[in-house]
Amino acid sequence: MQEEQPRLLMGVVAPATNISVQPEMEALRPAGVINAHARIPNPDRSVTSDADTLAVRASMVNGLNAALDTLLPAAPGHVVLGVMVENFVGGGAAGQRLVADCAARMGCRVTDYTTAILAALDVLFGRKVRLSLLTPFMPVGDVAARALFEDAGHEVVRLTGLKAPSPAAIARIPRDRIVQAVRDLAGPEVEAIVQLGTNAAFRTLAREMEDELGMPVLASNPVLYWRALRKEGIVDAMPQHGRLFTL
Structure with a gap:
C-alpha cells in the first residue's frame, strides 16, 4: 500500500556553523511535515569587531544560493531561512530583496525572521x-x-x-x-x-x-517555524511549544 504524501516538505537553510536550527526545528514538526536541511558553507571566523560581523554576513550571503540549490531537486513547498545576520545587518529593503530572490530561485514561499x-x-x-x-x-x-x-x-x-x-x-x-x-x-x-x-x-x-x-x-527558531507552518495553512495546535503554537 502506498504511503500518504507528506503534508509539507519544509526546506530549512542554516549556516554550517549552526548546530541549533536542525534539532530545534525537527522537534517542532507536526505530523506529516518533513524537514529537508541544507547548509550555507560559512567559516567559523573570529568576531571581535563590527567589521568582522560584516565579513561574516558577506560570507553567508555568498553561500546562500549554493545551499538553496542543494534543496531544489527535492522541490520543497516552503523554505525557512534559519539565519539571522543578513536580515539585520544591511536589513530593511536589502533584506526584503534577499528573501524575494530566494523565493524566485526556489519557486515557493520563503520565511525569514524579520x-x-x-x-x-x-x-x-x-x-x-x-x-x-x-x-x-x-x-x-x-x-x-x-x-x-x-x-x-x-x-x-x-x-x-x-x-x-x-x-x-x-x-x-x-x-x-x-x-x-x-x-x-x-x-x-x-x-x-x-x-x-x-x-x-x-x-x-x-x-x-x-x-x-x-x-x-x-x-x-520556534517563531520562524510557526510562521512558515501558518503561511502554508498548517494550524495544528501544539501547546507544548508555547502559546504561539496555539494561535
Missing part, C-alpha cells in the same frame, strides 16, 4: 509592544536589530548583546549566562522578551522563562 517575528507580535498582542531584546551580536548587529523593531513601531526598552566571539560560539554561550540575561531584561515596563540568533538553543528555555516571568519570551 517577517516572522513581526507577525508573531501582531498575533500575540494586536498592537505595538514594549520589548526587551536578547542578541548574540556585536554592536553593529544590535543597532540593526533595534532598528527593525523600532521601524515597525515597537518600543525597545532594553537590549542585551552577548557578543559571541564567533558564529559557532553562539551555541556555546553558557546557559546560566543566558538565564541571567533574560531575567535582567524583564521588568514591569516590559511586555515581551525577544531572543535573536538561530544558533542559540533557546526553544526549551524560552518556555521555562515564560513560566517564571509571566510574559511572552519568544525564541527565534
Whole structure:
C-alpha cells in the first residue's frame, strides 16, 4: 500500500556553523511535515569587531544560493531561512530583496525572521509592544536589530548583546549566562522578551522563562517555524511549544 504524501516538505537553510536550527526545528514538526536541511558553507571566523560581523554576513550571503540549490531537486513547498545576520545587518529593503530572490530561485514561499517575528507580535498582542531584546551580536548587529523593531513601531526598552566571539560560539554561550540575561531584561515596563540568533538553543528555555516571568519570551527558531507552518495553512495546535503554537 502506498504511503500518504507528506503534508509539507519544509526546506530549512542554516549556516554550517549552526548546530541549533536542525534539532530545534525537527522537534517542532507536526505530523506529516518533513524537514529537508541544507547548509550555507560559512567559516567559523573570529568576531571581535563590527567589521568582522560584516565579513561574516558577506560570507553567508555568498553561500546562500549554493545551499538553496542543494534543496531544489527535492522541490520543497516552503523554505525557512534559519539565519539571522543578513536580515539585520544591511536589513530593511536589502533584506526584503534577499528573501524575494530566494523565493524566485526556489519557486515557493520563503520565511525569514524579520517577517516572522513581526507577525508573531501582531498575533500575540494586536498592537505595538514594549520589548526587551536578547542578541548574540556585536554592536553593529544590535543597532540593526533595534532598528527593525523600532521601524515597525515597537518600543525597545532594553537590549542585551552577548557578543559571541564567533558564529559557532553562539551555541556555546553558557546557559546560566543566558538565564541571567533574560531575567535582567524583564521588568514591569516590559511586555515581551525577544531572543535573536538561530544558533542559540533557546526553544526549551524560552518556555521555562515564560513560566517564571509571566510574559511572552519568544525564541527565534520556534517563531520562524510557526510562521512558515501558518503561511502554508498548517494550524495544528501544539501547546507544548508555547502559546504561539496555539494561535
